[in-house]
Amino acid sequence: MTAAALLEHYSKLKEEALKKKEQEQKQPLIMVGTASCGIAAGALEVKEAFLKEIKKHKLQASVQEVGCMGYCYAEPIAIISKPGFPPLCYGNVDEGLVKLLVQSFLIEDDPCYEYALVALEPNDIFPTFSDFPRGVYEHKIIMEHCGFIDPEEIDHYLVHDGYAALAKVLSQKPEEIIEIIKSAKLRGRGGAGFPAGIKWEACRKAAGEEKYVICNADEGDPGAFMDRSILESNPHQVIEGLAICAYAVGASQGYFYIRAEYPLAVKRVQKALQQAREKGFLGKNIMGSGFNLEIEIFQGSGAFVCGESSALVSSMEGKMGLPRHRPPRLTSSGYRGKPTVINNVKTFSYVPAIIRKGADWFKSIGTEDSPGTAVFTLVGKVKNKGLVEVPMGTTLRQLIFDVGEGPPDDKQFKAVQIGGPSGGCLPESALDIPIDFDSLKEAGAIMGSGGLVVLDEDDCMVAIARYFLEFTQQESCGKCTFCRLGTKHILDILTDITRGEGTMESLQILQELAEDVKDGSLCNLGKTAPNPVLTTLKYFKDEYLAHIMEKRCPALMCKEITLYYILPEKCTKLCNVCVGSCPTEAIFTREDGIKVIDQGKCVKCDNCRKTCPPEHDAVVKLSPAILPEEGGEKK
Amino acid sequence: MELLKGEKEAILKHTKEIFQEFEAKRENLIPILQEVQKRLGYLPRLAMQKIAEFLGIPPVDVFALATFYNQFRLNPPGKNEIKVCMGTACYMVGGKIALESFERRLNIKEGQTTPDREYSLERVACVGCCTLAPVVVVNEQIEGKVSPTRVDGIILSLQGEKSKEGEEANEDTKEKLKGEKQ
Numbered sequence: 001m002t003a004a005a006l007l008e009h010y011s012k013l014k015e016e017a018l019k020k021k022e023q024e025q026k027q028p029l030i031m032v033g034t035a036s037c038g039i040a041a042g043a044l045e046v047k048e049a050f051l052k053e054i055k056k057h058k059l060q061a062s063v064q065e066v067g068c069m070g071y072c073y074a075e076p077i078a079i080i081s082k083p084g085f086p087p088l089c090y091g092n093v094d095e096g097l098v099k100l101l102v103q104s105f106l107i108e109d110d111p112c113y114e115y116a117l118v119a120l121e122p123n124d125i126f127p128t129f130s131d132f133p134r135g136v137y138e139h140k141i142i143m144e145h146c147g148f149i150d151p152e153e154i155d156h157y158l159v160h161d162g163y164a165a166l167a168k169v170l171s172q173k174p175e176e177i178i179e180i181i182k183s184a185k186l187r188g189r190g191g192a193g194f195p196a197g198i199k200w201e202a203c204r205k206a207a208g209e210e211k212y213v214i215c216n217a218d219e220g221d222p223g224a225f226m227d228r229s230i231l232e233s234n235p236h237q238v239i240e241g242l243a244i245c246a247y248a249v250g251a252s253q254g255y256f257y258i259r260a261e262y263p264l265a266v267k268r269v270q271k272a273l274q275q276a277r278e279k280g281f282l283g284k285n286i287m288g289s290g291f292n293l294e295i296e297i298f299q300g301s302g303a304f305v306c307g308e309s310s311a312l313v314s315s316m317e318g319k320m321g322l323p324r325h326r327p328p329r330l331t332s333s334g335y336r337g338k339p340t341v342i343n344n345v346k347t348f349s350y351v352p353a354i355i356r357k358g359a360d361w362f363k364s365i366g367t368e369d370s371p372g373t374a375v376f377t378l379v380g381k382v383k384n385k386g387l388v389e390v391p392m393g394t395t396l397r398q399l400i401f402d403v404g405e406g407p408p409d410d411k412q413f414k415a416v417q418i419g420g421p422s423g424g425c426l427p428e429s430a431l432d433i434p435i436d437f438d439s440l441k442e443a444g445a446i447m448g449s450g451g452l453v454v455l456d457e458d459d460c461m462v463a464i465a466r467y468f469l470e471f472t473q474q475e476s477c478g479k480c481t482f483c484r485l486g487t488k489h490i491l492d493i494l495t496d497i498t499r500g501e502g503t504m505e506s507l508q509i510l511q512e513l514a515e516d517v518k519d520g521s522l523c524n525l526g527k528t529a530p531n532p533v534l535t536t537l538k539y540f541k542d543e544y545l546a547h548i549m550e551k552r553c554p555a556l557m558c559k560e561i562t563l564y565y566i567l568p569e570k571c572t573k574l575c576n577v578c579v580g581s582c583p584t585e586a587i588f589t590r591e592d593g594i595k596v597i598d599q600g601k602c603v604k605c606d607n608c609r610k611t612c613p614p615e616h617d618a619v620v621k622l623s624p625a626i627l628p629e630e631g632g633e634k635k
Numbered sequence: 636m637e638l639l640k641g642e643k644e645a646i647l648k649h650t651k652e653i654f655q656e657f658e659a660k661r662e663n664l665i666p667i668l669q670e671v672q673k674r675l676g677y678l679p680r681l682a683m684q685k686i687a688e689f690l691g692i693p694p695v696d697v698f699a700l701a702t703f704y705n706q707f708r709l710n711p712p713g714k715n716e717i718k719v720c721m722g723t724a725c726y727m728v729g730g731k732i733a734l735e736s737f738e739r740r741l742n743i744k745e746g747q748t749t750p751d752r753e754y755s756l757e758r759v760a761c762v763g764c765c766t767l768a769p770v771v772v773v774n775e776q777i778e779g780k781v782s783p784t785r786v787d788g789i790i791l792s793l794q795g796e797k798s799k800e801g802e803e804a805n806e807d808t809k810e811k812l813k814g815e816k817q
Contacts, residue, residue: 040764040777072766222761223723260669260706261759301665301704302760318664320703379724379765417723453723467726477703583736583783603739605732605783 003171009287010167013279017158028061028082028106032093033075033147035068035232036264037225041075042094049095050078053102061106067233069147070387072379074117079148080105086123088116120148133402134384139365141373142349143389146233151268154275157236163281165355166240169247170289177248178204181351184359185371190216190307190344191422191448192524193370193437199341202331203249206339211251214335214342215242216312217258217265220304221420222471224451226375226387227345231258231265234349235272239295241348243282244355246293249341254295257312261302269297304421304475307449308523309334309342311477322479323523344449346375366392370436380417380453381407390435397431400454411456414555415540419448421468421475422528424535425461444535446528460557461540462547466494468532472525482520486513487529494533497544500551500561500624507544511537551624559604562623566608568594570618578608578619599627639752643681649674650685659690664700668707676712705760713748713755715793717741718772722761729782730769734758736786737771754793 032038032047050063071077074091080101081087088111090097097115104110119126129135149156157163169177182197203211215238219227231238242254258266273295276282284292298316306312306321313335315321334340350372354362363371370392379385382404390399396416400406407413415425424445426433433439437447455464473487493510496502514530514537521527537544546552551561566578566587573593586601587608595618597608609619622628638646653670657663664686671682678701687694701707719725719734734756738744741754748755764770767779773789781789 036762037764037766040762040767040770040779075766220760222721222726223765225761299666299669301669301706303704315665315704316662318661318700320699377765380727385766420723451723453727455727459727464727467723581784583739583787603735605736606729607783610782611784 003168006167006171006287006289010164014158014161014164017155020155021159024062025081026083028059028080030061030063031066031079031081031148031150032063033068033077033079034065035229036262037068037072037229038075038077039264043076045095046076046078046093046098049098050102053098054106057102057107059102059106064150065152066148067146067151068229068387069233070143070229070389071117071384072386073384077117077147079120080111081120082106082111084109085111086126087120088113088126089118089120090115091117133405134388137390137394137398137403138388139373139391140389141353141365142230142237142346143233143375143387145237146230149234151233151235152271152275154236154272154279157234161356162236162352163240163276163279165352166243166247166281167287169244169355170287170291174204174248174250177244177355180355180359181248184354184362185369186347186350186354186362187370187372187437188343189346189350189375189450191419191446193447196343196347199331199343200245200249202329203251203339203341206332208339210253210336210338211249212335212338212340213242213246213249213251213254214312214316214340215254215256215345215348216307216309216342217256217262217345218300218306218312219259219262219345219449220302220307220475221422221449221451223379223453224377224420224449226377226450228259228262228265229387230345230349230375231262232268235265235269236276237352238345238348239269239272239276239282241351242295243286243293244351245341245343245348247291249339251341252292252294254293255316255335256295256297257300257306257316258297259302260299266297266299273297303477304471305477305523305525308525311523312342313340320477322477323525325522367434367436369438374435374447374450376450376452378404378452378454381411381413381456381459382454383408392436393434395432395434396426399435399452400431404454407454407456411458413454414457414459415455415461415464417453417455417464417468417532418451419446419528419531420451421471422446422524422531423448423451424531425455425464425539426535427539430539444531444538446531458555458557460498460553460555461536461543462494462497462553463555463557465532465536466491466498469494469529472529476525476529480521480523480526482517483522483526483529486517486520487526489513490517490530490533497547498553498558498560500547500558502544502548504548507537507548553623556621556623558623561625562604562621563599563625563627564597564602564604564606564608565620565622565627566595566597567618567620570616571595572616572618575613575616577611577613581607581611583607638679638681642679646675646679646682647685650682650689654685654689661690661692664690664692664697665704668697668701672707677708677710679711680709708746708757710746710748710755711752713753715754715774716757716772717754717789718757718759718762719745720760720762720764720768720770720772721758722765722768724761724765725768725770728768732783733769733771733781733786736783737790740786740790753797 034043078093079089186196187193303321308323311321311323330340366372375389469491473491476483478484514533571594579587586598612619683697687697771778771781
């Protein structure tokens with residue numbers, strides 16, 4: 001099939017989509033962000049409220065569900081575009097604001113700028129994304145349309161050149177496409193950063209007719225949710241990337257491996273696949289080119305190790321998700337023993353843009369060895385939480401302090417945990433490291449899937465290391481002895497330390513054991529599991545020492561070596577808030593009216609400290625857990 | 636856990652129906668387990684035996700998978716399912732405190748169901764609402780910023796709903812809560 005014929009076929013479909021869009025834009029359009037995070041914050045109620053108000057006032061306006069644009073701290077988010085005004089985005093929308101907006105904006109032409117977050121198009125009245133520090137650093141490629149298009153509507157994707165890349169490649173030779181991806185130096189976004197082009201080429205060259213392409217959406221890191229967000233916000237982009245890959249390697253069957261814990265993502269991908277089939281972008285003889293491709297969804301059952309590609313394949317075959325020795329690589333013997341390419345959601349998402357705009361464009365973004373952008377979930381003790389896409393090479397400091405605006409409540413920044421359970425904690429001094437695959441690895445962390453948790457002075461580094469070890473220890477599949485028993489032993493030592501029962505000798509064992517687990521494990525789960533321990537030992541040894549030598553938790557977080565105490569000189573005697581707040585009746589009133597905590601009953605839930613009125617602020621945490629002498633106070 | 640009256644029949648009926656939808660291939664084991672859990676709420680021992688027979692594999696292979704993957708549960712879910720988020724962000728700001736509060740109030744440990752099957756308690760990895768941390772999911776409804784006081788509130792409101800239905804309230808828990816309030 002010639003390029004011209006394909007282009008004509010595609011243009012016709014796009015034309016239809018554009019016409020539909022024009023029709024939509026004639027009346028006010030309200031878009032509500034309904035990815036999982038938005039729904040959790042109440043987006044569906046907001047949508048209902050809009051519909052109700054519009055019906056009540058008999059207005060001509062439509063309401064659409066869109067995905068997530070990454071501004072999690074402002075959910076639920078609504079975008080209103082009314083002819084004659086720039087499209088405006090409103091954050092923290094509730095029913096009251098809906099009523100106000102419908103009355104003032106839709107009926108009376110007053111956009112209520114005081115409630116608006118940002119305008120989406122340049123204008124003379126209201127700032128746009130690029131007027132904020134975050135907008136300056138951000139460079140959106142794969143999240144460009146997330147939050148602005150209806151994920152359940154293929155025409156919205158078509159309007160933004162969706163499936164144009166697929167139409168383009170179908171007239172080209174598969175080898176040419178692999179060459180483009182190779183020269184763009186696209187590296188796998190699943191964590192390790194293996195060049196996608198080389199993987200594709202190996203699969204292309206592998207013997208055999210039957211080949212498979214799998215999209216890895218088994219996002220298991222606690223604190224990372226960008227894959228989910230992309231699938232929920234723009235599933236067609238991933239499908240297009242996967243289809244291009246399938247064409248390039250010569251596969252006619254593709255799979256999405258999605259966690260069953262992401263029901264909305266499963267639903268939206270299912271719907272998107274259906275629509276793509278109807279439009280002829282999937283199925284037999286795609287756009288008349290003679291290329292066939294079917295894509296199915298496999299729901300993963302929630303095992304962290306299945307993010308490892310050989311374990312993923314094993315679980316698709318109905319077995320336990322155990323990784324295996326490589327070689328043979330999956331590109332020569334993967335799913336059902338056939339050549340298989342497995343790439344992450346984000347990796348596939350970059351593909352359509354690279355095909356449309358060329359390898360040189362992609363290489364102009366980011367650093368030389370890690371071109372393109374990085375997507376991070378910025379969470380923890382930071383003001384602007386959310387999903388951020390920045391060019392590779394941006395420093396951690398820019399990301400945390402300029403984009404995220406640093407820790408809230410004037411707290412002191414302590415560390416950033418990057419890369420989830422396989423990553424590490426980096427201190428303030430390491431913040432000027434540029435974000436790319438190689439620099440982060442050198443510092444002891446990894447790029448990982450892009451979870452980024454900011455920690456402040458109230459977070460204990462030993463407890464953090466313990467938390468991640470608890471996770472990897474539970475998720476260890478049990479195949480390698482070092483990973484299975486080593487992580488357990490590390491966890492036990494860390495638990496002892498957080499209880500104030502650690503010894504200097506155990507600290508030495510900890511270090512050695514961590515090195516051994518790293519060397520003695522087959523897959524990356526085990527190889528990287530000790531990273532949280534090794535980095536905290538390297539950068540925050542003083543905290544370990546405080547726990548061991550003084551039985552003191554500097555961050556006052558480890559329960560066993562802290563206690564709650566009511567300062568007698570501050571307690572007002574007149575209020576009873578703390579007594580009522582205590583879930584275990586541990587607080588009683590002493591003869592002189594001062595409240596006292598019965599240490600035997602206290603479960604250290606922090607309720608009394610939170611409820612004590614700020615003007616008294618009488619409840620404090622003390623570590624080491626020794627009650628102060630109350631010399632002259634006692635009467 | 637003991638099977639309830641009529642449960643055995645239900646298990647046999649559902650598994651039979653499910654087997655008609657799938658080919659007897661090892662590859663279908665996980666989808667079958669998922670479907671069984673979707674219908675019955677958990678994987679009863681009997682159902683796993685039936686699946687093994689259907690696929691012609693040893694029951695231990697089915698059991699191995701059911702215990703390997705986090706999604707599958709071997710205990711029946713409670714009428715009220717409580718899931719406490721243990722993602723990094725939630726853990727840092729007191730997810731564990733919320734979990735312990737539930738354990739104390741319901742008198743069960745995580746992963747268990749109260750003997751009357753009213754409540755089940757689970758810990759889950761990130762539910763993706765890190766800005767609302769600590770998060771608890773109660774019957775699919777997300778509760779943000781959960782303190783121990785809120786835990787009591789959640790349980791009280793669930794019991795309130797129950798007595799509204801005119802059923803007998805969970806005496807044990809209720810009395811305990813009452814006693815503690817006095």
